[in-house]
Amino acid sequence: MEILQQLLNALPGSISQGLIWGIMAIGVYITYRILDVADLTVDGSFATGGVVAVMLILNGWNLWLAMLMAFLAGLLTGAVTGLLHTLMGIPPILAGILTQLSLYSINLKIMSKANQSVNVNQTDLLISLRWVKELAFHNPLITVGIVLVVLIGVLYWFFGTEMGCALRATGANLNMSRAQGINTSFNKVLGIMLSNGLVAFAGAFLCQYQGFADVKMGQGAIVIGLAAVIIGEAIFGKIFRNFALRLLSVALGSIIYYIVVQAVITLGLDANLLKLLSAVIVAIFLAIPYWKRQYKAKHMVRAKGGKVNA
């Protein structure tokens, strides 16, 4: 009973975190599902978004303008990875790792130290974990929730435009895209940029939520993003067919991920094991479709063999 009470108490916080990481996970969805590229830049660009936002906020910038700059910084990190891949022929996973590594130095340089706090008592912030139970606009549940819905709307519109369709086609079939006059290199860069822009934007929210930016805040972000994508698909994949709903399912996947994390911690799991647990869960979910195919293939061979013998 006490545990349930604790869980309920922690629920607004878990959902807030889930919403913030949901924006990040939608970024991952764009590369991983739409573009069919596993982009590891996100571990670095997530922190870049936070770092840029914190420094600008401390310098007295308008909060939404700081968020916009974080988004632009994210676009830039994506452009680097995209160009490493398309212009220099580096495989996308390696290109992402290279950018991610270099971003560690860049993030350190931007902050001049490993972490930087933005105290909600001294600085005006868009959201803070302190306000998760307040009935006000600056409650992260409300602000991030509204932003998330708007973002899904904008992305839904964008992927329905000629440019968005070309991006989807690039991810779906490179040969066909080129035959239809689509510049696939440009679209790959564009997709990776857009993805990292969203990831950095989410990072900018998270640093305000937790009250600090840290060069390590993006560590393992790709795994959390993938977990959200996979959980969302596993639970809502059969009922959510529309593209906007698919994006929503990614965000819901992220929220569920954070509620589950909160639950296992409340139940007494060593918090140090959390990343291990996340990785194991993602590995298993990634393996399931493969195992399914293998099982089916085996099954079909047997069925056919039976026919031949009969």
Place this chain on the structure above:
Amino acid sequence: MLEIKNVEKTFNPGTINEKKALNGINLHLNEGDFVTVIGGNGAGKSTMLNMVAGVYPVDCGNIIIDGVDVTRLPEYKRAKYLGRVFQDPMTGTAADMQIEENLALAARRGKTRLLRVGITAKERKEYKELLKILDLGLEERLTAKVGLLSGGQRQALTLLMATLKKPKVLLLDEHTAALDPKTAKKVLDITEEIVLKNNLTTIMITHNMADAIRVGNRLIMMNNGKIIFDVSGEEKKRLTTADLLEKFKVSAGEELSNDRILLS
């Protein structure tokens, strides 16, 4: 309409896998020419089409489409002039996208893609009418994912996509080879209908000798990266498969060998 001048291509030069795929190809197509291409394994048929499409750069020579030298243009820029259907039904369409979305992508070939809506209501109506021509029931499945279609349906759709915006040259790379005989015939019939109706300049590689003789107004035979036989008009119509095999033996000094060749 299409001119291939002295095009040469060697794959993996300087290695043990060196392969001279095109050995000085010259070909001139007039507007409305419908050329069928036959030849043995590794004759350079597909390589020739890929050179025209810009899949790989040429070693030397020029490719001119409708007066424009496209030799240095990347594949996606040449697409403006070309319609292409591939041997593998999976290649020409995006499986994860809807039938109408695939058509809309093709309708914008050669145009700058900006933030206008990707498919308009007017287009949807047009596509419905166009799909009726195929007579495959696709007009009722505009929003179905292409991945749900059969190989024949996908090839027919690819053909429609390739010709939706009238191409200067239509390139068909054994586009019926992966289909069962009945479907292959149907797709070939649709091909002829579309090509003749729009007076399209077309190159069609085929492994079916009878089709190569029956379809189109010109036939070329390739061997070892060269065109060894080029016939058109009345002379082509009078050919038999036996003539072709004999012709090959005389010109190439060996028997025609092709894993998939169909004589009937």
